[in-house]
Amino acid sequence: MSSSSTALVWLRRDLRLADNPALQHALSVAETVIPVYIHAPHEEAPWEPGAASLWWLHHSLGALSNDLQRLGSRLIIRSGSTPECLESLLAETGATQLYWNRLYEPAVIKRDQQIKQQLRDQSIEVQSFNSALLFEPWEITNKAGQPCKVFTPFWKTCCAQGVHRLPLPTPETLPAVDPELTSIPLAALGLLPTLDWDTGLASSWQVGEQGAHEALESFIDGAMHAYKEDRNRPDLAGTSKLSPHLHFGEISPLQVHSACMRAVAEGRYPGEDRHLLHFLSEIGWREFSYHLLYHFPQTPESPLDTRFERFPWPKTDPEQLRAWQKGQTGIPIVDAAMRELWHTGWMHNRVRMVVASLLSKNLQIHWLEGARWFWDTLVDADLANNTQGWQWTAGCGADAAPYFRIFNPVLQGERFDPQGKYVRQWVPEIAGLPDNYLQKPWEAPAEVLAAAKINLGRTYPHPILDLGETRQSALQAFSAIKQPPVAS
Template sequence: MSNALVWFRRDLRLADNPALQAALDAGHVPVPVYIHAPEEEAPWAPGAASRAWLHRSLQALDADLQARGSRLVIRQGDSLSELEKLISETQAAALHWNRLYEPASIARDTRIKQGLKSRGIPVESHNAALLVEPWTVQTGQGGPYRVFTPFWKNARQRLEGLRAGSAPKRLPEPPVTLAGLDVGDLGLRPPAHEPDWDAGFWEHWAPGEAGALEMLEVFLDGALRGYKAERDKPGRVGTSRLSPHLHFGEISPRTIVKALQDGDWPAAIEADLTHYLSELGWREFSHHLLYHFPQTAQDNLNPKFEDFPWVDPDEALLSAWKRGRTGVPLVDAGMRELWTTGWMHNRVRMVAASFLTKNLRLHWRHGADWFWDTLVDADLANNTQGWQWTAGTGADAAPYFRIFSPVAQAGRFDPAGDYIRRWVPELAQLPDKALAAPWEHADLLREKAPEYPDQPLVDLRESREAALAAYETVKADGAARR
């Protein structure tokens, strides 16, 4: 039998993997390869939390392959050069991979495909990451969408008859002489001078395809019921928590949607199903935006914000935000959850981002950079869309004048203070009435939590008014240009 390379990237699974299945369907021996070349993703090479997850995910993939008779061949260096070497070493008749949609990856993959095809090597790419690829959904005028609702109305029509492939039970063995690196050789784990900073991650996560499928099963058996009403409450498990598994391709969105479509669900949870499906739709929309507006990973999609008077970064303020020492309990709880687990509840992400971009009035890129380094689900499309949405600078964005009140948000979504008490334990002895805004209860704060800041970094009301005043200058400049 002839060999075919299957180039794994962020599709670290065997089930519903079109590239792997295409090689098998063509009668080839799949040679699974992973090439570590983070510099090719610059300026968005994986952050520290992503690297820690990747280490374990690659180990899980290799174990899954070996259990089926195959193995993962790991190389490091320039992707084209390494692929050319592998093609020569295996006499591969074809190369298969699943597509990525970030600007740097698209450019790299285009170059590789053109180079190899010019040498007569068949190269095929496939869709493994999205329900609908960015170029397949267009407005009536033939352009990209900038608003979610019509985008999802169009895209959702394409989900009927969706299929998700199963994992092969056995795989043929690749050439035994083919050399590769060990996962540990890639230097993905925390350095020796920062030992085990990720230890808290693995109390909450199990990277790999098995962990992803287990997380899906737990969600379908539990949090899916009541999802629409409970998903915004950070003190309970009310979300799927599948985002890192989706980012690394340990599970496909098709597998998730198929499970939703095939389930024997009571009519009472129809609204929950629809709402969760729309959250997958937001992931699709984020990729749609990044593909059509690749500059937005760095620049505002809304050009009027190019003149917005952001505050010059104050490293002390920025550090306090990063470390969960802002003096605003809901913000601090979120930032500490992020540091400890590599993840933050989505409702709290919006609150923390609003505090940074509107109360502190720091550019959203400062927050996007920090999330990129600390989130295990750091996805360029989602991260960019999320920050620009909250900052009010992107497509389908929250208007700039919508400023999240962390006090009101805590009262609404964490009324018993379970989330705040868990992640800001020095406040655990405060009564509920003082938990969301402890600075308003100075005597209690001094008595019960003397180590917690006695005031927020900025006055919430004054900083809100300053942000709105800054926005008025942008509106006036825009009107003057017209």
């Protein structure tokens, strides 16, 4: 190692110090290591980060900056064209090495490949690492050597291959960064909303690496003990809520996997515990989504199942779309979910499927409209997961729900919110209804509505659709394109 060697570590969605391969490698080969964040959302078009993601990013960068300062370093923030910012930083610092952790979105892959080639042509050492996945997309294939399009064989192959590495530790100290090296203030990025809508987000999350690990340990010690059943209940705190932490790289899937294995080794869980194994399979679904995005980069805009390219989507009714977005459909479980999303930046996975089914099947509004709304309002908006989730529900993705599976929101609400706790929390205007009418207030007799102080159409909307009629209409439309599925 040269005593004067300097390396830049380009941080993106790996906003943590522990288990950060690019950072660790830089520390092993360079005397001076400079952590850099470059804000260039336009380079991710057409899927630039949405408003909720930008809110999270602001607080995550702030937490990382504080963590770096505690170890003797600091975060250098720049904004603009990434290639130009990197060129400038290399010139200002005399750095001859650049390291980053890989991302997998199509636009980002293209940009990163161009940067890598351009800088290598200038004799800059450039290297990228895997920090976001247990398995790289090119490491898992089916028996024919092709990308897997069905989850179960994909995850079986992953489990058979096994995870044979441990997370990297947090550095004990970091080299100081030249105080003359300029960094723009975090506030100058303008990530926070100009309208005061984020109060609920702030009260719902502890953003940053520490918050991610506290959430994981709390989940392992608590909700994971009943995860296989309770994960379907939006009225219970039965999930890990790690998704935004994973998206921004405040924690890695390797750290999550390692913590689960440590819980087994410490006797907190049997090795074949069904709740733990089911949770790990959900981490597997995240992996699967990333593998699909990598191998099928057209899917954020186009159906993986090409039969759906000829689906006769009707013209979108803007009033119906707006009612869905704002939680004013008159279908209680749907409205509860959409309001939870607006208030907290998150939505329980069970009701994500319910609201997506209502939009793409009952209302026959293109799934991309829903994907774009989620993209702007979810703090865990992740191109791989968002694309896979919407295409699964719409029936046009890998391992997708069959076209004839149309979630009945009334039955879903009665099954997974049996005491109505979730609906009453987010749709308080109908909280006075008895349980047997809470999920379907339009069936309640006039005297029941009066006793609950509900005036349908005024205090709470009439349903914007007939669930039975729209189901039949959807079945007819979807059956027009159905063919025997293609084996994969």
